[in-house]
Amino acid sequence: MPRNPERRAQLADAGLAVLAEQGARGLTHRAVDAAAGLPAGTASNYFRSRDALLGALGERIFERLAPDEAVLAPLAERTPSVDLVIDYVRYIVERLLAKPELPLALFELRLEAARRPGLNEILSRTLQQGFDADVSFHVQAGLPGGAEEVRLLHFAIDGLVFDQLTPGVGRRYDVDAATAHLVRRLVRED
Structure with missing residues (x-):
């Protein structure tokens, strides 16, 4: 090769x-x-x-969506809280919507993987590694919540981004406000 x-x-x-x-x-x-x-x-x-x-x-896709350390550094200095989770998730949404070809391609890949066992295995492994890294980051940063909250945030953000990039109820709402609302509903202070 x-x-x-x-x-x-x-x-x-x-x-x-x-x-x-x-x-x-x-x-x-x-x-x-x-x-x-x-x-x-x-x-x-x-x-x-x-x-x-x-x-x-x-x-x-995940290489190109990697966060900028210069953006993460000041966030990492803050006290862990739901407000900090909101800012991290807003940054994720911002990165996804700034490069719409990447989440659109990922949606296409996920649909294709539902029909192709070989791709399903490869993509499942990649997605699981990304999820595990997100949970590890969340826990190491001392953020409220844990693996289940990260999983629910994944589901919510996937839906929000899908709605923004495809025909749907999107574009009539403030994405930042919706993101904050989702996080506040899914993550609670301990």
Whole structure:
């Protein structure tokens, strides 16, 4: 397997753009090559199967959504509270909505994984690692709540972001206010 991490990232980013714009049906190795401006066959050299390509896209989404340490540092200095959880979750929502192609691609991947056992295994592992990291961060930061609250926040934020990026009841409400309301309903001070 080729080991050029920059080329792999370039291909994954092109794949995410194709997935977000055209859905899973439009995602082919050839479409990724074209979107990346690379010779035909390049994507298949890096990702031998469709499941490998789709799984790599899931991993790349989380790489691109990683938080900025400069934003986290001042938050980490604050006293743990529900208000701090609100600010952390607002930052998550902000990152997701600032790069709409990433959550849209993730929604596409999750739907595709429901039909593809190989992708289901790969994506489930990636999503579980992300969830475990979120719980670990939450607990280590001393924030109120625990794994169950983090799980419920995942469900709520997925729905909020989905509503903002697709036709629905979205865009008629203040996203920051809705985020704060969700956190206050799901996380209680100890």
